[in-house]
Amino acid sequence: MPTAVITGASAGLGRALATALAERGWNLVLDARRADRLLRLADELGRTTRLHAVPGDVGDPEHRRRLAEAAAGFGGLDLLVNNASTLGPSPLPPLAELGADQLTAILHTNVVAPLALIQLTLPALAATGGTVVNVSSDAAVAHYPGWGGYGCAKAALDHLSATLATENAENPRLRWYSFDPGDMRTEMHQAAFPGEDISDRPEPESVLPALLRLIDERPPSGRYTSTAPELAASVGEPAVAR
Numbered sequence: 001m002p003t004a005v006i007t008g009a010s011a012g013l014g015r016a017l018a019t020a021l022a023e024r025g026w027n028l029v030l031d032a033r034r035a036d037r038l039l040r041l042a043d044e045l046g047r048t049t050r051l052h053a054v055p056g057d058v059g060d061p062e063h064r065r066r067l068a069e070a071a072a073g074f075g076g077l078d079l080l081v082n083n084a085s086t087l088g089p090s091p092l093p094p095l096a097e098l099g100a101d102q103l104t105a106i107l108h109t110n111v112v113a114p115l116a117l118i119q120l121t122l123p124a125l126a127a128t129g130g131t132v133v134n135v136s137s138d139a140a141v142a143h144y145p146g147w148g149g150y151g152c153a154k155a156a157l158d159h160l161s162a163t164l165a166t167e168n169a170e171n172p173r174l175r176w177y178s179f180d181p182g183d184m185r186t187e188m189h190q191a192a193f194p195g196e197d198i199s200d201r202p203e204p205e206s207v208l209p210a211l212l213r214l215i216d217e218r219p220p221s222g223r224y225t226s227t228a229p230e231l232a233a234s235v236g237e238p239a240v241a242r
């Protein structure tokens with residue numbers, strides 16, 4: 001069975017993807033900072049698949065080492081999903097008021113940590129011709145007041161994905177994706193709109209057909225949105241298995 005590392009897997013999009021891959025029997029390495037919620041999910045998914053839940057912060061080098069080690073324990077790595085992310089302060093401040101320490105923290109979680117995890121796992125991914133999905137946002141390419149810190153971090157993450165694709169072109173089996181899921185009804189989205197009703201936003205599960213199609217069909221490396229024509233699945237049509 002293939003193996004995936006998914007960061008930020010205890011809630012939102014990460015949880016939805018982990019659940020879908022568990023149903024397919026994938027070996028999973030999952031993380032999140034809050035151990036209780038992660039371990040509850042691990043109990044649930046562990047009934048159907050082999051799984052390591054590794055509580056910790058992606059920003060911590062020792063934690064990242066444990067994630068890579070857990071993946072190695074499965075004998076190989078086919079998929080890394082850098083999904084864990086921070087929005088920064090809530091409510092979202094204008095850039096004129098974003099502290100240097102706050103911006104540094106955003107960049108550390110959203111850019112430095114994903115690259116460091118890629119560096120640690122690249123030998124294993126190269127061996128299988130695996131896939132890296134860096135979860136992006138439309139804030140990487142559009143400019144919304146208050147979203148500058150998070151948006152510039154996601155733009156940097158997009159840049160890393162595209163550069164990694166060119167730097168590793170000698171291994172054409174590898175795939176490097178930036179994936180923009182669009183608005184989802186999650187904790188992070190609520191933090192961006194504190195006190196507002198976000199019940200009109202779609203559930204993270206609605207993004208799964210597009211994300212699974214990316215993982216299954218492995219189109220050329222690049223930046224994809226969940227509504228990209230290449231990823232459009234008609235209603236009820238299952239994504240094609242790899």
Ligand SMILES: NC(=O)c1ccc[n+]([C@@H]2O[C@H](COP(=O)([O-])OP(=O)(O)OC[C@H]3O[C@@H](n4cnc5c(N)ncnc54)[C@H](OP(=O)(O)O)[C@@H]3O)[C@@H](O)[C@H]2O)c1
Pocket residue numbers: 007008009010011012013014031032033034035037056057058059082083084085086109135136137138180181182183184185186187188189204
């Ligand atoms: N929701 C949206 O509308 C939206 C739109 C565009 C893009 N995105 C992107 O989609 C991805 C998933 O977002 P989401 O809305 O699904 O988030 P979410 O529901 O808030 O879930 C975030 C997950 O990441 C974990 N996490 C957060 N910081 C972490 C860290 N430093 N180390 C390890 N785990 C961490 C959280 O658990 P703990 O808190 O316990 O660590 C949780 O499991 C993110 O990359 C986000 O930028 C979201």
